[in-house]
Amino acid sequence: GQQVMQIPQYQHVQEGEDFTTYCNSSTTLSNIQWYKQRPGGHPVFLIQLVKSGEVKKQKRLTFQFGEAKKNSSLHITATQTTDVGTYFCAGLSNSGYALNFGKGTSLLVTP
Amino acid sequence: NAGVTQTPKFQVLKTGQSMTLQCAQDMNHEYMSWYRQDPGMGLRLIHYSVGAGITDQGEVPNGYNVSRSTTEDFPLRLLSAAPSQTSVYFCASSLGRGYRAFFGQGTRLTVV
DSSP states (O other): OOOEEEEOSEEEEETTOOEEEEEEESSOOSOEEEEEEOTTSOOEEEEEEOSTTOEEEETTEEEEEOTTSSEEEEEESSOOGGGOEEEEEEEEOTTSSSEEEOOOEEEEEEO | OOOEEEEOSEEEEOTTOOEEEEEEESSOOSEEEEEEEETTTEEEEEEEEEETTEEEEOSSOTTEEEOOSSSSBOOEEESSOOGGGOEEEEEEEESSTTOOEEEOOOEEEEEO
């Protein structure tokens, strides 16, 4: 069945360094969504990518969707302590209805 | 606008007990889902619903039941709690297929 895999599982950076998390799917995705979960919190939607090769930016965050629509990345420039949390990518599950989440990348930022 | 509301926030059960985790949304969303989150495992889909009266199994449905009698409510029932069901449970809703999901605050369940 369709699986969404994320790497790395953990990343520890110094404040100001860049950070990237990668998401790969075993099948072509109709779209991909990214979520952020702060420690002790719930996942919060960040963005959705739909088109092949799409690139979207939100301030210091850059999201990319691969040409084959099977992979995606999230890049954070000059991390801040407020970026701490777990970042998840998600695609539609095999049923085509609910979301199938990757295991997430936990980001720790040290001042 | 309350969004997605889950109750209770915390719960401790003894092995073999049953309970219902409540989830309600006030956004008139058709799609609702239940996920469990365990360390290192991400969010795993338990059950989902695409509308009132329609439910289906996700990746890890064993030991859980759901029903959807109204658009607003999607309760998750643990039939006979086991320590392996110790987890954080999230309910989510969305407008429809492929739309963004809104999550509740979560229920932290411990089974002893």
